[in-house]
Amino acid sequence: xxxxxxxxxxxxxxxxxxxxxxxxxxxxxxxxxxxxxxxxxxxxxxxxxxxxxxxxxxxxxxxxxxxxxxxxxxxxxxxxxxxxxxxxxxxxxxxxxxxxxxxxxxxxxxxxxxxxxxxxxxxxxxxxxxxxxxxxxxxxxxxxxxxxxxxxxxxxxxxxxxxxxxxxxxxxxxxxxxxxxxxxxxxxxxxxxxxxxxxxxxxxxxxxxxxxxxxxxxxxxxxxxxxx
Numbered sequence: 001x002x003x004x005x006x007x008x009x010x011x012x013x014x015x016x017x018x019x020x021x022x023x024x025x026x027x028x029x030x031x032x033x034x035x036x037x038x039x040x041x042x043x044x045x046x047x048x049x050x051x052x053x054x055x056x057x058x059x060x061x062x063x064x065x066x067x068x069x070x071x072x073x074x075x076x077x078x079x080x081x082x083x084x085x086x087x088x089x090x091x092x093x094x095x096x097x098x099x100x101x102x103x104x105x106x107x108x109x110x111x112x113x114x115x116x117x118x119x120x121x122x123x124x125x126x127x128x129x130x131x132x133x134x135x136x137x138x139x140x141x142x143x144x145x146x147x148x149x150x151x152x153x154x155x156x157x158x159x160x161x162x163x164x165x166x167x168x169x170x171x172x173x174x175x176x177x178x179x180x181x182x183x184x185x186x187x188x189x190x191x192x193x194x195x196x197x198x199x200x201x202x203x204x205x206x207x208x209x210x211x212x213x214x215x216x217x218x219x220x221x222x223x224x225x226x227x228x
Contacts (some may be wrong), residue, residue, distance in 0.1 A: 005062060012101075016058060023051040065101055070122050073115045074129055080139055081106050081116075091135075099128050144194040147204055151188045153212055154178055164210055172203040 006013050006027065017025055023043035039055065041048045084091050084106060092104060102120025107113035116132075118125045149157070157164055158178060165176055174195030179188050193200050193207070 005059065016055065020047070020051040020054060022047045025051070025055075062101070065121050068121045069119060070125055072118045072125055072129070074118060074132065075114050076106075076116045076132065076136060078107075078112055078114050080136060081109070083139070095128065095131070099124050099131075102128060104128070138196060141196050142194065143197050143200055144192055145200050145204065146190045146192050147207065148189045149191050149207075149211055151179075151181075154181060156212060157210060168203060168206055168210075172199045172206070174199050174203045176203065176207065 013025065013027060023041055026040035026042070028038065041051050041055075043051065084104075095104060096102070099120075102118065102124050105117040105119070107115060118128055120128070168174075169176055172195065174193050177192045177194070179185075179190065191207070193203050195203065
């Protein structure tokens, strides 16, 4: 119970401290917790009484969670495991923050196992599993396509910090990557769109409509004077 009460990195106890700012909560160290379950509350009596009640309610909820806790393995291809640890474990941390007291345990990298352990309240685990399945489906169906856009139009399309491109990325849930403006290689006109295949196709259609239209007219030389 002690690790759940503390939370990962002290997140749970920190939330409790924020709820009772006028009371100091002294938790035993992990080593001390093996021999003692005492939690010291310091503050005015009325504040301590409120804090004690809040803490007891939280502990009761944790006990219920433990009683209703289940363990379940789901299959996630090992090629996707690295994504959970990218950007300082951002995905794992986001899932933990969203779904609360539950555990996602990926296998050791040298085992080549595709079995991922989920542990927590049954309803929570069902929601976590559904979310993981959605993520995997997105990863499996993510593609990158290239379209050719003349380099001279980049200034217009990327104007004002991506005023035209950012809404497009948000609407179709894709990433649109332009080559560096100083790129003079043969790929300088290739723009890459990454996302789910159907979203990429829609984004390409929308992006192509934004490309300025150029029309070449043949005007007889003798007419140039009046036009000037």
